[in-house]
Amino acid sequence: MKDFSLSDVRLFAKAAQLGGLTPAAEVLNVPKASASRQLQRLEATVGHLLLHRGATRFALTEEGREFLAAAQHALTILDDVMLNLSSDGSAVTGRLRIAVPHYYGRELLMNHLPAFMTAYPRLEVTVETGKDRADLRRDAADVAIGYGREGGDELVVRHLKQEPLMLCAAPAYLARHAPVQDLPDLSVHRFLTTDAEGRKREISLATIEKTHRVRVESVFQSDDPEMVLRLALSARGIALVPQSLARPQIDGATLVPVLPSLALKPHDIHLSYLPARRNTPKIRTFVDYFLDVFRAS
Structure with missing residues (x-):
């Protein structure tokens, strides 16, 4: 493993941030001539050109972009550790x-x-x-x-x-569709879920006791529960959402619980x-x- 000069790495990261060696050298209080040598030394250590630099062009190479991401991550960790060792812990910055x-x-x-x-x-x-x-x-x-x-x-x-999770739907939706008295009844209903991996004909409903596989007509999936809830409020189907999200609508009667006795396994x-x-x-x-x-x- 090659040894890197920390000051060289800092100079490179600052030059990439500020768009030039001169402003980076000024911020870090490094002589301009020394800054150029430090960058050349770092590139020799890495074995790749990291920066295109000239009178009209200053840009990261592909290898430079890759090295910059790793350098910034490492410098952040090192700076945080140094702060931790040098402070009493009361000043978190x-x-x-x-x-x-x-x-x-x-x-x-x-x-x-x-x-x-x-x-x-x-x-x-x-x-x-x-x-x-x-x-x-x-x-x-x-x-x-x-x-x-x-x-x-x-x-x-x-x-x-x-x-905690719950099943719920708008009264207008339930009035137009068959009643839901047990899990198999869900198979004839439109389902709204927070599973955004694509259209599914079968879903998993995990209860405290076991996981049930239920065939449904899944018409909407999103990884945002609030979008699922809004579709339920529009009477588009039965939604599986967090209880805390649906509770205001349940209390206001704009949504009603579906299979409320079903103890769904919480997230x-x-x-x-x-x-x-x-x-x-x-x-x-x-x-x-x-x-x-x-x-x-």
């Missing part, structure tokens, strides 16, 4: 990137995020919604909140809470992160804070 699905982000995260940001005012928080599953490496996120335990052994997965909501980053102050603080919040609830 930096940018925390959180990936969450639509509904779980707004309802679960936002109920507690304002208090977290008040407690750690020097932390910059970025929340990315809209992904049913987050890839922490690909998406460059620090932590992810979602349901299920996808990610394999490469992720640390911590349980936050259980999200497990988890927080996940890469094990190598557990000891960075911003991630450790966020994980501990939210685990404490849900442990007390």
